[in-house]
Amino acid sequence: MSKQSRLGAVLMSSMLYLVTDGLAFAQGDxxxxxxxxxxxxxxxxxxxxxxxxxxxxxVTEAGRQVSLQVIEDDNISALLQDPMDPQKFPRVPSDRQTYEIVVKQIKRTVTPQLFRVSVALVP
Structure with missing residues (x-):
């Protein structure tokens, strides 16, 4: 395999990893x-x-803001996804907003980690 072919294979596998490990989930997931x-x-x-x-x-009422705070385990990242992505949520009632909260480890570990994330709604 040539150097360019190997580089192309590495780039493709990296892109596939990013796509499959991305932050998009089906609603039922x-x-x-x-x-x-x-x-x-x-x-x-x-x-x-x-x-x-x-x-x-x-799922919140319209006009509410959501605040996230990791309160246990400093190796955890909690992200709030865009609530109005029409591909993820094509039929959201106008009086409610649906948010995805995505949790990942910041640094890879070899053991499972317990975590706690506080979610608060602000008017």
Whole structure:
């Protein structure tokens, strides 16, 4: 295999990894999260495996802002996806917004990690 062919194969496998490890999930792949109405907060407590990406789905009223904070395990990243991506959520009622919360490890580990992420709604 020539040097250019190997480079092309590496680039293609890297691009495939980025596409398959991307942050797009089908609607059914995310775990629903319900916020406590009295406090407008919830804590997601879960375990993540090495190289795993977890997805949680939060439905809120229109006009609410969502705040995320990792409160346990500094090797965890929690990201809030764009709530109005029409390819992911083609039929969202106008009075509600659907968010995807994506959780990943920052540095790869060889063991599962427990984590907690606080989710708060702000009017």
């Amino acid at each position: 995310c775990t629903p999260v319900d916020v406590e109405p009295e406090t407008n907060t919830v804590v997601i407590a879960d375990m993540i495996l090495p190289e795993q990406t977890l997805c949680y789905q939060l």
